[in-house]
Amino acid sequence: MNVRGKMSRKNDQNEKVKLSVIVPIYNAQNEIYNLLKDIREQSYDYFEVIMIDDGSKDNSGEICKKFTEMDKRFIYVYQSNKGVSSARNHGLRIAKGKYINFLDSDDRIPLERFEKMIQIMEQDERIDLVIGKYKIDLEEGEFPFSRWQSNLVGKQSIRTLVNDYAKSMSGFYYGVIWNKLYKKDIIMKYDLMYDETMSWGEDLVFNLQYFFHIQQCFYLTEYIYHYCYTAHSLLSDTTIYKDYIDFERYKRIMELGLKLKDKQEYLQYVKKADDFLMESIIRQLGMKVTGVKFYDNVRYQNFKDYILLPEVNSLFKKKDIFWENRMYRVIQKLIINRNYHLLFYLFVLKDRANKNWIWNWIKQVMIKRL
Numbered sequence: 001m002n003v004r005g006k007m008s009r010k011n012d013q014n015e016k017v018k019l020s021v022i023v024p025i026y027n028a029q030n031e032i033y034n035l036l037k038d039i040r041e042q043s044y045d046y047f048e049v050i051m052i053d054d055g056s057k058d059n060s061g062e063i064c065k066k067f068t069e070m071d072k073r074f075i076y077v078y079q080s081n082k083g084v085s086s087a088r089n090h091g092l093r094i095a096k097g098k099y100i101n102f103l104d105s106d107d108r109i110p111l112e113r114f115e116k117m118i119q120i121m122e123q124d125e126r127i128d129l130v131i132g133k134y135k136i137d138l139e140e141g142e143f144p145f146s147r148w149q150s151n152l153v154g155k156q157s158i159r160t161l162v163n164d165y166a167k168s169m170s171g172f173y174y175g176v177i178w179n180k181l182y183k184k185d186i187i188m189k190y191d192l193m194y195d196e197t198m199s200w201g202e203d204l205v206f207n208l209q210y211f212f213h214i215q216q217c218f219y220l221t222e223y224i225y226h227y228c229y230t231a232h233s234l235l236s237d238t239t240i241y242k243d244y245i246d247f248e249r250y251k252r253i254m255e256l257g258l259k260l261k262d263k264q265e266y267l268q269y270v271k272k273a274d275d276f277l278m279e280s281i282i283r284q285l286g287m288k289v290t291g292v293k294f295y296d297n298v299r300y301q302n303f304k305d306y307i308l309l310p311e312v313n314s315l316f317k318k319k320d321i322f323w324e325n326r327m328y329r330v331i332q333k334l335i336i337n338r339n340y341h342l343l344f345y346l347f348v349l350k351d352r353a354n355k356n357w358i359w360n361w362i363k364q365v366m367i368k369r370l
Contacts, residue, residue, distance in 0.1 A: 017073075019047035019114060020097030020184070023105055024087035029059040031106035031228070036067050036074070039103075044114035049074045050091040055081030060105075085194035085202050092187060100184050102177040108137075108226040117181040120218045127155060128214035130181040131173075132224035149173045152219040161217055162259050166269050169253060169276040172227075175204040179225050186213055201249050208252035212259070246280035247311045274315065278328055281312055285331075289347045303347070304340045 021039060025032055039049055051064045051074065067074040079090060088102060099121060103109065117130045133149055148168040152160065165174045173179070186192070192209050194202050253273045260266040288303045306312060316335045323329045334343040 017046060017048045017096045019044070019099045019101060019118060020091070020095035021047055021049045021101045021103060021114075022088055022091030022095065023049060023051050023103050024054055024084045024091070025051055025056060025060050025064065025105045026054045026081070026084070026087075027056050027058045027060060028105035029056075029063060032060055033063050034108060035103060035105055036064070038109045038111065040067065040071055040074075041111050042109075042114045043112050044118055047073060047114060048096060050095060051076050052087040052091050053078045054084065054087045055079065083196060083199065085196045085198065089193045089196065092184075092193065095184060098184060100182040100187065102180075104178055104227075107178065107228050110222075110224060110226075112222075113224045116220060116222060116224060120220070121181060121183075124155070124216075124218075126216050127218045128183055128186060129210070129217040130220060131217060132179050132220040132222060134172075134179045134225035134227050135223050137226050137228045147172075150219060153221055155216055155218050158211065158215055158217070158259050159261075159265075161211060162256055162269065163265060165211075165256070166272040169272055170279060174207060175201075176227075177203045177207065178227070180207070182210060186210065189213075195248075198248070201246070204249055205252050208249070208256050212256055246277060246284065250277045250280075250311075274318070275325075277311075277315055278323070278325075281315070282327070282331070285343075285347055286351065289344065289351050292348050292351065294348060295345075300341070300344050303344050307335055307340060307343075 023032075023035070036049070036051075039047075049067075051067075053061050053064060053076065055078075061076070061078060064074070064076045068076050075094075077090065077094070079087065092100070099118060101114070101117070113132075117132065120130045121127055131150070136147065148171045150164050150167075150173055152164055156164075168174070187210065190209070190213050192206060192213075194206055198205065250273060253276065254270070257266055257269045257273065260269055284306060285303065288306060289299065292299050307316075313335070316332045323332060331343065334340075334346075
């Protein structure tokens with residue numbers, strides 16, 4: 001394993017750590033070497049790498065230990081399997097750096113990443129967040145999520161960030177953590193730790209809480225991350241969605257909207273937030289009928305119970321909302337009229353047919369009749 005790089009000259013120097021890089025690891029023996037090699041060859045030297053092994057059962061730990069032997073900046077920590085949020089929190093608690101970077105074990109980074117991001121922070125203490133662009137590397141197939149990335153450049157206010165975030169609330173750009181550089185003192189001052197009860201969307205919740213406590217950010221135009229999406233990626237498994245998670249994200253989204261003092265901007269933001277929650281609810285309803293042949297009483301009751309949750313029911317009964325999406329209006333009318341069985345059948349039919357033309361025909365008919 002030959003990974004000697006230009007930064008090995010720092011191993012014997014007692015330089016102050018400015019950047020803490022936190023890498024959660026779980027059964028990543030096929031990918032982790034490449035990421036750690038990218039880190040070791042960075043053009044920036046004053047960092048530590050905290051590798052949190054979350055109970056791996058493969059050879060990941062041995063690979064990490066070899067890096068600790070070659071470079072004192074690499075720190076290996078093992079914990080029993082508690083999940084990625086627990087691993088990141090563990091890393092935050094022991095981090096020594098002024099700045100925090102989060103990386104995923106199966107991705108890659110360009111060799112100037114740390115230098116470019118740190119340089120921005122060091123030049124202006126008023127900047128609390130640096131955001132960069134990323135490339136998506138597909139192993140096969142199509143990427144099932146939004147590819148939207150911001151066009152903003154340079155230093156911007158939190159108001160500008162909030163308005164820009166409203167353009168793609170469910171997108172990767174603002175939701176993920178690996179294209180951002182954070183300040184540790186803000187994280188610790190406001191106790192912005194990851195919610196260890198969440199298995200999906202914890203990145204976005206963390207970001208929304210962090211955004212709420214900053215004043216200025218900086219947008220890089222360069223690509224500072226390579227996201228490697230494979231058929232085995234965590235995001236490819238849609239079964240990990242939980243009912244409460246979307247409501248928690250919606251709550252944080254609404255809190256962030258309070259940063260907008262202009263009434264019109266705030267109202268537009270709220271409308272986008274409601275659309276975000278509606279999309280999440282439609283996705284949940286669809287997942288609750290997946291695989292149902294025609295009628296299943298247990299699945300129907302679960303479907304209905306979800307609709308009757310206060311967070312769901314109150315959204316559909318908002319009288320001041322006109323849903324531009326015709327499908328939303330159909331669902332809203334069926335729920336207001338308590339036609340839960342009919343709505344269940346429509347979702348089952350959509351799932352079984354899996355053809356957009358049938359769903360579009362249903363929408364046309366229901367809009368005319370309701």
